[in-house]
Amino acid sequence: MGVKITGTGSYIPSKVEKNESFYNHEFLNADGSSINSPNEVIVEKFKAITGIQERRYIKKDLLNSDIGFFAAQKAIEDANIDKESIDYIIVAHNYGDVKHNAQQSDTVPSIASRIKHLLKIRNPKCVGYDILFGCPGWLEGVIQAKAFIASGIANRCLVVGTETLSRVVDKHDRDSMIYSDGAGAVIVEQTNDEGGIIAHETATFTYDEAHFIYFGETNHPEINDQRRYIKMYGRKIYEFAITNVPMALKTCLDKSGIKIQDVKKILIHQANEKMDEAIVKRFYQLYNMEMPKDIMPMTINMLGNSSVATVPTLYDMILNGKLDNQEIYKGDIIIFASVGAGMNINAVVYQQ
Secondary structure (H helix, E strand, O other), X not given: OEEEEEEEEEEOOOEEEEHHHHOOOOOXXXXXXXXXXXXXXXXXXXXXXXXXXXXXXXXXXXXXXXXXXXXXXXXXXXXXXXXXXXXXXXXXXXXXXXXXXXXXXEOOOOHHHHHHHHHOOOOOOOEEEEEOOOOOHHHHHHHHHHHHHHOOOOOEEEEEEEEEHHHXXXXXXXXXXOEOEEEEEEEEEEEOOOOEEEEEEEEEOOOOOOOOEEEEOOOOOOOOOOOOEEEEOHHHHHHHHHHHHHHHHHHHHHHHOOOHHHEEEEEEOOOOHHHHHHHHHHHHHOOOOOOOOOOOOOOHHHHOEOHHHHHHHHHHHHHOOOOOOOOOOOOOEEEEEEEEOOOEEEEEEEEO
């Protein structure tokens, strides 16, 4: 018996926002002062560091719960299950439903309740709740689903990661170029197949790190509104991630009993191309090995950072042959990993 992912789905917004669209932005430093570089130089440096060439934004009439529903519907269809048999709907997000140009997010009712409503599930014993855990939220939802199933509380769970970061970015902040929108979903259930979730690891660092990512005011000193925007201390996050995530990956892998040579893919949160490469390289260095070629599939170059959606979207794309030269076969050992606001880190060793 194993606890496995039996269905996947994702929603990739159709609106493509290329780097060139930021040439006309007025980027400012955090203190409101001007940046002494033309936007073309700012954007080129950004691309060199993050690997992002374009990102996806949802259309004006859509909400976070809508795109979460789209991904969930696909996962249910892919698993070929009766939606009324789902015991839990666990939805990871960070900012709720934010309407286009709205000054306030909306989280009541929960995004999980809204997705259940859109799915037209009648069963009241299908319980929906949200999880706020930063970018690692979707993976933590998978870990919670596994715990529910292993304890006998549930047999089948729907886990969704959905976010619309384009609605909470400060256009005067260079970091706004990182963020994007998207949704990914999976069905997690008990099966007779071998494999599934073998081991998992989670940690929360708050003593010095709690406010590395936060909600703050615009960089523009002359704008006086009630809106708040996603903000971060990028250098601190980078140093935190490359220091702590490799060891979390090692702890999880060692707990699983799997040899590192048997790992076929590492599906890591698509936060920053250079940071992710540094994390995985340091992880292999802990075993006195070099990072294998093609071990770390990337989508950040074309999809940007959609927070909780990056890992399930990446996984769904690979399984459906939508990422060139990347495949996952039955029996393969893969590692899911993420790091984000909290500061939270998690990892799962999984056999396909």
